[in-house]
Amino acid sequence: MKKKLIYGMMLTSMFFLGCNDEFLEGEQTNVLTSETIADHSDNYPALLEGSLNGITSFIIEPFAVTGTRHFDFGQKAVDIWMDMTCGDMALSTSAYGWYNDAANLIAPVDFTQEENEIIWIYYYRIISVANTVISSIGGNDVVPENDESKRILGQAKTYRAYAYFYLLQLYQRSYDPAQEVLPFYNIDTFSLAKVPAGDIYDQVVSDLTHAIELLDGYTRSAKNLIDKTVAQGFLAYTYAAMGMYPEAKVQADNLISAYSPTTAGQLVFPGAGSGFNDVNTASWIWGYDLTEDLGHQLIDWWGQVDPFTYSYAWAGDSKSIDDLLYSQIPEGDVRKDQFATATGALQPINKFFDPGRTIGGQYIITTDLIHMRVEEFILLSAESAAKSGAAGGEATAKAMMIDFLTPRVGAAEASATITPLSGQALLDEIYLQTRIELWGEGKSYLAMKRNQATVTRGTNHVYRSGESFAYDSDEMSFQIPEVEIINNGLINGQN
Incomplete structure (x- = not known):
């Protein structure tokens, strides 16, 4: 059978x-x-x-x-x-x-x-x-x-x-x-x-x-x-x-040596080559080149996130950076300018955008989808070094974080931010930088689980604003669906 x-x-x-x-x-x-x-x-x-x-x-x-x-x-x-x-x-x-x-x-x-x-x-x-x-x-x-x-x-x-x-x-x-x-x-x-x-x-x-x-x-x-x-x-x-951090660092470092990092100009409009919308960007490891013949319209990640695309983000379902997280991005960090502040919406109009930059203008979607880029592994390598317990691990992590932050905040600010840190304070900073850098790329959830973090929502959520949730709370993991439980007598939905 x-x-x-x-x-x-x-x-x-x-x-x-x-x-x-x-x-x-x-x-x-x-x-x-x-x-x-x-x-x-x-x-x-x-x-x-x-x-x-x-x-x-x-x-x-x-x-x-x-x-x-x-x-x-x-x-x-x-x-x-x-x-x-x-x-x-x-x-x-x-x-x-x-x-x-x-x-x-x-x-x-x-x-x-x-x-x-x-x-x-x-x-x-x-x-x-x-x-x-x-x-x-x-x-x-x-x-x-x-x-x-x-x-x-x-x-x-x-x-x-x-x-x-x-x-x-x-x-x-x-x-x-x-x-x-x-x-x-x-x-x-x-x-x-x-x-x-x-x-x-x-x-x-x-x-x-x-x-x-x-x-x-x-x-x-x-x-x-x-x-x-x-x-x-x-x-x-x-x-x-x-929790196998030395092994994680080896793999992350392989990627760091294989790809060029995102430049300061690419991080935010109107910099040269700015916007996370082109699969040919040297820092992208895995992504998808959306072309007109694929016929993507309305029902697409871009439609949900980018107000320059004719879809939901433009029409009233705004996806914004949590304002508490936004408040932790220092003035002078170029990534703060990725988000719109004029209307208070904090939408990512200078990070993820159709290059035409006409509100509701992109109908057939040709901006590309990102799945993985090298900055994920620069940050993961630093995190792994700090968690490894190896001699010199923290020093390695700090040097990596200073190099990472320099194009974003300047060399002096990068050194001033990272040099005094150690122990949990250093890990907290790496986690924060991971959340800021990779906002909207689907990686913050993985970092939350990995770092056993408690997350607190800011004030700009339609639902549950101001509430805090531990990484292992009911609300932070998904449920085995009803259809599986009905059709599979050997399983239940508890997780």
Whole structure:
């Protein structure tokens, strides 16, 4: 009997761009099993490539899970939910209501909320397709015979690790390897019941370590494709989430040596090359080049965040920096100018913007989507050094932070800010700088969990302003969705 994942959903034809009519004749076109792909992969070499391309497209696809909901658009949709949950992104005005429940922290405490279901299906569908590719190419332990097979296996394992990593961050309150947290399927193991987090972390580390080896020497044609550095980035995050800071620093430093940092001019309009809107920016590690032929309109991350795009941020659903966080950005820091102050909205009009800069002007979206950049790993390396306990760790962290801050605040201010710090005060400063630097990029939530922080909302939130939440409180993690609990008798929603 074939095993089918309830939580993984069915593999739909959207993932298999290489299929032709002859191949599909006589098959169920909405369900392609790993056995089917394995049987035909020799005759249809584009099939596995089509599966990987399907994941790549799914990550930025509007309506990909629900077909209808305006906050359903892949990883960047999850990024907004994470940024709102930890409070750094404020829903500062609400005209249409799409983010009312997220901003009011209802989804994390109510398993019937559709945000939980969208996140769950999104990641498990990626896992399902990645497992199919891995199985079809020979399984978890296969030794690929050529460079093309190495690339396919390396990318598939990175996608599987990426999805499990985010599920662990979102559905477990804090790192506890013994806690049973999620259903798990890696081809060799099939469990509809929850398995210990440590088992899944082991799989993530194994997948990424192997992917880095497999992708060594591969040069990608575009930054939306997975290469070795993307896998190294996720391995750095995974080690840090596990408290393995020396290992996290090694991986982070690999990325620091491979990419150029964002320049002071690029940080804020009207600097040269300013705006986080171009995948060709040298500091971007992973992102997506949105082009006109993709037809993205209205239902997109840009529509939710950028008032220069014809969509919700312009029409009355403002996404702003939390004003308490904003108040901690010192005068003279160029990043303070990323946010509009004239109307008090604090929208990120000088960080994320359509280059045309006409309010409501961008209808077909061609500004690019960012998933990962090198500053994440400069900050993570400094954090890891400070937490490592190694001799000279704090000195290394301080030197890195002074270098990081100098283009943002000037050399004298950078030194004056960082030099006196040590211990928890230094860690608090690195965490603060992570929140400021990566605002709106979906990374503050990960830093909150990693640093076991308590977050306090400012005054510009429509909901829950002034309230504080510990990283492991009910409100800071998501719930296994109702549909999974109904369909899977081996699971419950407690996390």
